[in-house]
Amino acid sequence: MFDLSMMMAKIVVILVGTLGVVPVMVWFERRGAAWMQGRIGPNRVGPFGLMQPLADVIKFIFKETFTPRGANKFYYLMAPIIALIAPLCALAVIPFGSKAFVNGHEVILQVAQMDTGVLFILAFAGLEVYPVILAGWASRNKYTVLGALRGSSQIVSYEISMGLALLSMLVVYGSFNPHDMVSWQQGSLGFIPRWGAFVNPIGALIFWISIFAETNRLPFDLAEGESELVAGYHLEYGGMKFAAFFMAEYVAMIMASALISTLYFGGYGILPGMEFAINLISNFFAFGEVGMQNTKAVFEFISLASKIAVFMFLFVWVRWTLPRFRFDQLMDLGWKILFPIALINLVVVTIGVYYFNS
Amino acid sequence: MSPVIIILCVISAALAVTMLFTKSPITSALCLLGVLIMTAAIYGLIGEHMIATLQLVVYAGAIMVLFIFSIMLLNLTDSENDFKKKPFVFILGLAAGITVFGSIVYAILNHFKNEANDKTLGAFSSETVLALGGNSKVLSHALFSQYYVSFEVVSLALLVAVVGSVVLAKRKVD
Structure with a gap:
């Protein structure tokens, strides 16, 4: 019973944390875009336009639920559901803290502890192709089919370089388990923390580029391409069905940010300087070992959340800074540049690991 | 279950x-x-x-x-x-399918009818796998040590399949 309730609590933390961040991100995306383009942005609803997402949701709910003629209704409705489920499932494997003590029991702060760990995330990242294909095909519209073809070939192409970059990090850590990865990154390389990004910078860069393509964000948003394809694969969706796609994009961004933080930027490992704060709080309240571990867990969650926030900001920053690629440029980048570099990097990292371990 | x-x-x-x-x-x-x-x-x-x-x-x-x-x-x-429904082909396929499925079921039932087969376990029980460091570790060790040659042969077979499919596709285009 205790295990079940703790499992439910962890799932609720993940779900509320992720879906609760989405409206904030929508607001930030619009304000950030306005800020970068020298505009004001939404500022009418609430202070600084903070209530704008709420207004958006009300608008989405009251729109007509419309299914285009000739569409395959079942697949048409299934696509946004899969789009939202796949990244949420992948989040189950990402740990948001080492462990906490509740009622004297030790609770590991991760929903699913399995020995395949990050490989499981890759499995669900692979399933993110289906909503694009299904939405494009089921809508029975030329633009959506074009968007779906572009989007799926892009996701499939960049999955390879993403997988190779991930593999090079697995060679370094020697484990699939995200907890092992985080504890490996706890040390320091002189004056910088021993994060994966400093050990394997090329892999980190390739992984970072690939997650932009995987989440269909600019400069890789060829699946949507407003100026060419109207809105791409989700052209025929309106109301809450469109909102599901919209939310799925942000959930996928959060998942990707959490993944890159865990793999390359120390995960939930506490940020430099936080140890001082933990000691200060523990001494002030005279916590025992249990209280200290719980305080540490809180700070670990804050560390992971702030790392995710940095990557979310980068997503917005890049989106409103870089123009969209052309399709052949996108394919060239994926297959002729990133793929060979990732492959060579994997060999180099393997040799380096062998050299340092012997 | x-x-x-x-x-x-x-x-x-x-x-x-x-x-x-x-x-x-x-x-x-x-x-x-x-x-x-x-x-x-x-x-x-x-x-x-x-x-x-x-x-x-x-x-x-x-x-x-x-x-x-x-x-x-x-x-x-x-x-x-x-x-198009071709009754003859359909019945032939159905018969073949039922035969294969029936033989598999028969073989499995026969296997478990024997008391000894039911009780002899393999070397890897779930406890030993856990003690050796998890499923993925045990599997990788087996693949890259004991079954290394067969692993490489299978990858070579996949390579042959890729090259073959490219050759076949190219011939059609030219």
Whole structure:
């Protein structure tokens, strides 16, 4: 019973944390875009336009639920559901803290502890192709089919370089388990923390580029391409069905940010300087070992959340800074540049690991 | 067996039957995808996370994408009418299927009828696997030490298949 309730609590933390961040991100995306383009942005609803997402949701709910003629209704409705489920499932494997003590029991702060760990995330990242294909095909519209073809070939192409970059990090850590990865990154390389990004910078860069393509964000948003394809694969969706796609994009961004933080930027490992704060709080309240571990867990969650926030900001920053690629440029980048570099990097990292371990 | 597994089995059997009898190619492909995902879920529920993950990565995430992609690309909407019922072929296929399925069931039942087979366990019980550091570790050790040569031979066979398919496709274009 205790295990079940703790499992439910962890799932609720993940779900509320992720879906609760989405409206904030929508607001930030619009304000950030306005800020970068020298505009004001939404500022009418609430202070600084903070209530704008709420207004958006009300608008989405009251729109007509419309299914285009000739569409395959079942697949048409299934696509946004899969789009939202796949990244949420992948989040189950990402740990948001080492462990906490509740009622004297030790609770590991991760929903699913399995020995395949990050490989499981890759499995669900692979399933993110289906909503694009299904939405494009089921809508029975030329633009959506074009968007779906572009989007799926892009996701499939960049999955390879993403997988190779991930593999090079697995060679370094020697484990699939995200907890092992985080504890490996706890040390320091002189004056910088021993994060994966400093050990394997090329892999980190390739992984970072690939997650932009995987989440269909600019400069890789060829699946949507407003100026060419109207809105791409989700052209025929309106109301809450469109909102599901919209939310799925942000959930996928959060998942990707959490993944890159865990793999390359120390995960939930506490940020430099936080140890001082933990000691200060523990001494002030005279916590025992249990209280200290719980305080540490809180700070670990804050560390992971702030790392995710940095990557979310980068997503917005890049989106409103870089123009969209052309399709052949996108394919060239994926297959002729990133793929060979990732492959060579994997060999180099393997040799380096062998050299340092012997 | 937990009731969840039974429910998953029933769903996957229903999807498999739908896959066989549907006329639209994309429904057929998606039902196969559903079967693969359900099987992965069953593997996961009995504690074989490695096999479940590989099932999702390789079959659901890569091979089925290729299937659905080519169905969409070729736009096989008219082929729904291509399925003509040929009773003779259908009965022959049905008979062959029942024969193969029956022999498999017979072989399995025969195997477990023997008391000794039922009670002798392999070297890897779930406790020993856990003590050796998890399923993925044991599997990788076996693959890269004991079965190294066969592993490499299989990868060579895949390479031959890739080269062969490129050669075949090229000849058609030229």
